[in-house]
Amino acid sequence: MYNMKKERSYWEGTHAANRRIMYLAAGHEQEDIVKKPHIGIANTFFEGSPGTGHLRSLAESVKKGIWMNGGMPMEFGVPATCGNIATGSDGLRYELVLRDIVAMSIEAVVRVHKLDGLVILASCDNVIAGAYLAALRVHIPCIVVTGGIMGAGSYCGQALVQADVDVAAIRGDSELLDIVQEHVCPSFGACPSMGTACTMQILGEALNLVLPGTSTIPAADNLKLRSCVRAGRFIVEQVRRGICPEDLMSREVLFNTVMLDLAIAGSTNAVLHLLAYSQELGLGLTLDDFDRIARRIKCLVGVVPSGRHTVIDLDRAGGVPAVMKRLETELYTGETTLLGNTWGEYLTGVQVPDDSIIHPLQAPFSDIAGIRILRGNLAEEGAVCRPTGVPGSMRAFSGRARVFDQEELAAEAVMRDEIQAGDVIVLRYEGPKGSPGMNELMKVTDRLIAKGMEQTVALITDGRFSGFNHGTIIGHVAPEAMAGGLIAFVEDGDIITYSIPEGILQLEVTEDVIAERKQRWKKPEPKIKSGVLALYGATCRPASEGAAMQNW
Structure with missing residues (x-):
């Protein structure tokens, strides 16, 4: 609880004259400064x-x-x-x-x-x-x-989204590119x-x-x-x-926020941020909480890239209060809102005018949650995906690993048609410490979409993705490669199996082979050795804890 009267002493009295002088010189009035x-x-x-x-x-x-x-x-x-x-x-x-x-x-x-x-x-x-x-x-x-x-961007009645720019550029469609550039961001x-x-x-x-x-x-x-x-x-x-x-913050408030995130199929980056907020306040939110809540909260809102609507449509359908109303029976409604009443009291007066945009809890937009946590020997501390952006045929998959230590190399391989149906691209050393900075891997994802390969090729990484991205993509693999996670020991041709509904991500290699590879592994030198990226790489927490630059 903040006490303004107690803090006023900082500006009152003779000892504070030097501070008042500075604010007076900046154009403020004495009475305002003090009172x-x-x-x-x-x-x-x-x-x-x-x-x-x-x-x-x-x-x-x-x-x-x-x-x-x-x-x-x-x-x-x-x-x-x-x-x-x-x-x-x-x-x-x-x-x-x-x-x-x-x-x-x-x-x-x-x-x-x-x-x-x-x-x-x-x-x-x-x-x-x-x-x-x-x-x-x-x-x-x-x-x-x-x-x-x-x-919302549009041209001659046709909806446009930001991803259209990259697809048009990759495909060399100059006419579409000109149209998108002029109209996508109005x-x-x-x-x-x-x-x-x-x-x-x-x-x-x-x-x-x-x-x-x-x-x-x-x-x-x-x-x-x-x-x-x-x-x-x-x-x-x-x-x-x-x-x-x-x-106004508690574990229950964070749980409410996770439910909202799942209901809107929010960006996977939100997982990092919510974990960081929990770490900041010592509230103990973990990936297990996301996983537990995802088993009962499905996606209620089909906004691009999960569906065809925009956030403008969501706003016209009642915005966040309407989504929270849909979640009311699951929420911790006794928690206090910013306005001072409880969520239960606040939601009493909220109506949801459009079932086609904000679906009921019992009839969700998607039969799967907006965020899913995967675990297995390849992600002992967890990995994150947005299932609503994954083609249905790719929600469970087993394929051959194609391993890359830099995004540019993976993107070039896609453009040279070296990636084939049934491959699992493994893109590593792009995590918080390895990148450093936990790069958003849009080059590869955009090229897979432009090539029409999102229904036959998967991408797994210790890096992260933009909220615009969709396709068969799994990120935030932890422990990351730079920290000696198993992703560092994957080799070309290994079989990787995952199941989004079951929450599994597994490298199908025997323990003896993995142990032998670990003996041969030498931790790479940092890619960046000075400046803020180097400072971040040296001090950041793992992705499973929010990847913030703190010694929590």
């Missing part, structure tokens, strides 16, 4: 992305709400990137690392400036994931305002498929970090501006009440 709660606005604005290019206007609306309710807003910048810019390059190694950089940057500003409250504006992928991590770390009242959802906001950005925006409501009903508002809708004013007013009230994010 009003100081509300930081951590803005991940960046002109290089449609997901963040509009956040300055949202920040102004947040400030308006803060002033209205007697607070003093102070905006500061936070590093942000656009994952799509890095697609197909080594830059993707930085994306998960950026989650921790964002959290650390916000933590440092809050600590130095003794802020009373905080609003974080964030929208995309690992940036918003880092915003949530920061909110749980700073120990002051804090909420996150999402950037909202991009309009507004600011997060791409409207169930990628990591939209997944994490949505999960923020269940985590009690985002005001209920606001995460999926389209960025172009003026309701987004009005919700920002409301958020500004709300954070001042939270400061006066002294309620911090950790006060």
